Amino acid sequence: MLFRVINIDVKSAFSAEKVICLTALLGYSVAALLFLFSPRIILLPKYWVQQVLVLLIIDCGLSMILYRTKNSVGIICILLLEYAILLLISYPESDDLQIATVLMFVLISESNFKLKGFSGFFLSVIFIGVFVISRPSEPIWSSNFFTPSATDLIAFCFFSLFTSSLTTLLHMYQSIAVREMQTIKQLENNIHKLTNVNIDFQDYAAAIGFQSIENERKRISREIHDTIGYSLTNIIMMMEAASDITPQDSEKLSSLIEITRTQAQMSLQETRRALRELRINEQEQISGQKAINKLITIFEKVTGVEVSIEYGNIPLVLPDEVNSFLYRMIQEGLTNAFKHGKATRISIYFWMTEQKILYIHVRDNGIGDTGEIIEGIGIAGMKERAEKLHGKVEARYVFDGFQLFAEIPL
The missing domain is CATH 1.10.287 (Helix Hairpins)
Structure with missing residues (x-):
């Protein structure tokens, strides 16, 4: 059966937004370390060092807000604010594109994953173009700071465009995967x-x-x-x-x-x-083992659940009331294992002692539990039938599933 072969939960699927959020935190951390350990930090005004760190913290906060934002207008506004901070941080130290590259990588990733379709890609291209055009043509603050070389700008553009293309493709793939998982989940529920x-x-x-x-x-x-x-x-x-x-x-x-x-x-x-x-x-009118075998055959064909049965040493002919009880008990056990336990394998075992006491075990590998069993109409009905035969029925969770147990004197 399809839902037995493919069992996917959309809630546990890959969350691209969470990964982007973690990527942003990592990116801002790397940018801060690159800035603090830059050998030229001593050449910058002290107030500017403090302002850069504050701007990085603000940028990180905007990314956290972006993670929770669903409105397209709000997303674009936050992205523009992050881009403005990127320009402010990278402008004075324009010949060193390391920090700018890291921040642009974060910004491009957020744009492509938060905006629908190719909107993020086009916005990323605009960000890259404006960044290249806005590079200063004269040194800033000191002769030790120069404008970036053409090679550095080309490498920056290539890396940024490659990142934008890659994240766009990943976002498209992630969207398709989520839709397919939702479809599979719906098919599973319908089946x-x-x-x-x-x-x-x-x-x-x-x-x-x-x-x-x-x-x-x-x-x-x-x-x-x-x-x-x-x-x-x-x-x-x-x-x-x-x-x-x-x-x-x-x-x-x-x-x-x-x-x-x-x-x-x-x-x-x-x-x-x-x-x-x-x-x-x-x-x-069939009864006894023939009726049970027919019940199991139909159940396996309908559900795809594997059922194994061993009759042990029980006689072929049993009283009608015992045959009726066994049929109903196995029917209830199979139904519960499939409906509630989501089992893929069920084992049924019979054995009769020298004292003519018949034992029946119906065990599955479904969802186990350690809590109290809430008896429904089915289990209560089985117990009533067993009491009429002077027997008993027990239901309990086991380490790898659920088990029904019955003891019937013959």
């Missing part, structure tokens, strides 16, 4: 619902089948009663009439005897026909 409906239908069909057989038995029983009762009544009346006929009226007596014989033959034929129909219905 699970259909399977539950199919199981309920099988239960309903089985119940209707048993009821139909019982109704047919009652009909045949009434027919036998009516046929034999009517025929015997007629025969008795004709025999009484024959006893009143005098021996001299032999012709009338012979006629009455012939009618009585014909009535008896008709009654015998009707009785045989009714008994033949009853025998056919009994042959069609």
